[in-house]
Amino acid sequence: MSSIAETYTQAESDWKALESAQGPVFYVGAATCGRAAGAGKTIERLEQEIQSRGLSARVVETGCIGPCCLEPVMIVQTPGAPQVLYGGIGPEEATAVLERHGLGGEPCAEWALGTMDGSVWKGVGPFQDHPMMAGQVRHVLRNCGIIDPEKVEHYLARDGYRGFLRALEIGPDGILEEVKASNLRGRGGAGFPAWRKWEFCRSVTSETRYLICNADEGDPGAFMNRSVLESDPHAVLEGMLIAARALGATEGYIYCRAEYPLAIHRLEKALGQMRELGLLGKNIQGTDFSFEMKIKKGAGAFVCGEETALIASIEGRRGMPQPRPPFPAVSGLWGKPTVIHNVESLANLPQILVRGGAWFAQFGSESSKGTKTFALAGKVNRTGLIEVPLGTSLRHIIEVVGGGSPGGKSVKAVQTGGPSGGCVPADQLDLPVDYESLTAAGTIMGSGGMIVLDEDNCMVDIAKYFLSFTQEESCGKCTPCRVGTRAMHAVLDRISKGLGTLEDINTLEEVAMTVKNGSLCGLGQTAPNPVLTTLRYFRHEYEAHILRKECTALACSALVEYQIDETRCTGCGACRRACPVGAISGESKKTHVIDPKTCIHCGACLNRCPEAFAAVYRQSGTVLRRETPKKKSAAAAPEESAS
Amino acid sequence: MLPPFPTEKKVKNGMCTAQKDWGMQDIEAAVARHPAHRGSLIPALQDLQETCGYLAPEALAVLAKHLSISVNEIYGVATFYTQFRFSKPARHKIQVCQGTACHVRGGHMVLEEFEQMLDVKAGEATKDGQVDLERVACLGCCALAPVITVDGLVHANMGTRKVPAILAPLGVKEESKAT
């Protein structure tokens, strides 16, 4: 083991050498999202080209830089020119960029998103001027998409572990002061000040203390923690070292969802690198501080994101929450004082230690300091991972950064906080994103999931969706939660099928309050939020379902009639063959008709009608929707008749 | 000892769950990787599921002895977690994301399309034992919704119309449903 000082010197000179490499360097975003979008093929192509042409070029796999909608993304670096970020780089584009930019030294304007250093180069402006970057401040994500997450040297070259080294110097009390000055609040949802939790834990006398990183990311529709773990795992692990030092913890666990195999793999690798550098194990960096870390894979239970359930799961039991007090900070894992933090809370710590708590507190709003990452998804043009100072308005995030809803549709609402949160209607988008404002609006900050809904999304359906999730995930320990979530789901299901009554709305409200007040853990206490917020802001939609049997968004299938437009139907028979209940009749090459009595509203005919004809249309109450026919293309050609 | 993790190659090929050949010695090796301690229960179960593709009764018997707890207690814990399965997996596994981002972009319609084409409900295997159809809550690619995985490999920006193309390589053809 060489000393850490030597390692820094080496890492920094390696990083400089990479940045000033003689040949072109291609940094391809290869986190799970990038791979899903085809980054693997892009990398393969680049490597083939480099080999067959005998180039002295390099391909570096990085994490996720954020604009998932533009994936696969790639940064190209050539000697003496600024790095340029490209989006939408499949294999063909990769070859073109390699030839024109990598070898020719000219940027490919059609795919360029901007330069990375803020300069204007041959007509390509800075990436930070891209609308998606407007107002973004990247602290937690500072290395994401920039470094190779599997190379600790890259992390070290960008001030990695300097926060921890300072933490060793200033000692536990010094760390606590710094974090107190930052006023960092937990990023896992509740927003509890980190330093208060630490003080609480430190006030208990115990030989053993545990620190747990909550990487369960249970909100179905959120991926901030995954991105950070995959793109910059050392930032989270350094945060754990800092917190462990402040708490006097001896052992740490990272509880990560099993659905994130790449994150687990990168954490594994990073732990090995830490051990080699003397950053893990006994007497770290020659001090009296010893710390071990283990990864625990979650086993697929949303409730295990709750602290006491998570602890039960690590102990090898059913993941059922326990009453608090005692709080885990006093009696947690194996009965010892335990602090649990979200991935992002921990990932903030290295920078707080390097730059100081006061630096951190400059960002954000009065009560909510710092920045927050959000996973922007749903009906929004620019989906992806973003980071903005707390207090930024929802409108800025959705309309400027996200670019509004696709297809010229209007934004109807935004959902934050996942199953524990609620929907904020479009007319309240000026709300600042901080813990207090969102709570006042009936939702919660949550861990950073942000789903945009447009006019095609039905609010009854959204409430029903979340309740079907929570009723399935309720651990069943408390009757109000177990029975109440099921009851609410049943009522919502009735309403969505046009079988509801106005009385049902009162029932929903009553049950919601019972569940909220009578549940032991956060799952039950917050499960009614999706219902309560949609009732608060979108009561008219509930009433339309009940009184007029109309789903304006055409999302509730039972209230949608399928019909065939005789002016467009060519009698190809695709719908007739697709209908699972034989509701469609018609001779070959003659107009087909749907028998409304037999139809089960499954939509198979709509899906199968060749796009070039688009003859099937939908109607609910007074709302009627036709799809516009697409130009006849190979993909949309009518299917071969099997008979 | 830490539980084993998917290797880079496995992650790249997305082969974390496919059907495998295994024998008692594989089970014993998997169990022996975990210290005889209650906290090993879930990691050991995960390890066994990776070895056998499911929690085979003979595997649980070995584990129960190793950890000195009853098989019933193991079942009690294992049934709590959705990750664990107690029947042999089919040859191929299709997971259709039903997370929020996928739901609002029509993930439930993609699932219904699979259910129709395969003639099964989510959570079941096709009668010929070829395909397991599962629902999953968020694969972390929400920005590319709707998302599915086929044998662990992620397919992004799905739509009902892309379903036949996904099933064709698995030997399921659209015509088989035609009447």
Ligand SMILES: Cc1cc2nc3c(=O)[nH]c(=O)nc-3n(C[C@H](O)[C@H](O)[C@H](O)COP(=O)(O)O)c2cc1C
């Ligand atoms: C049902 C339920 C699920 C939760 N899921 C998560 C989760 O996936 N990730 C997370 O960090 N916190 C989750 N939490 C919050 C944690 O219990 C805990 O408050 C948090 O990890 C504390 O970390 P922080 O102080 O850094 O925010 C969940 C809470 C409940 C009640």
Ligand code: SF4
């Ligand atoms: S509130 Fe629901 S999830 Fe939480 S402990 Fe009670 S039953 Fe279980």
Ligand code: FES
């Ligand atoms: S909601 Fe489907 S991947 Fe997240």
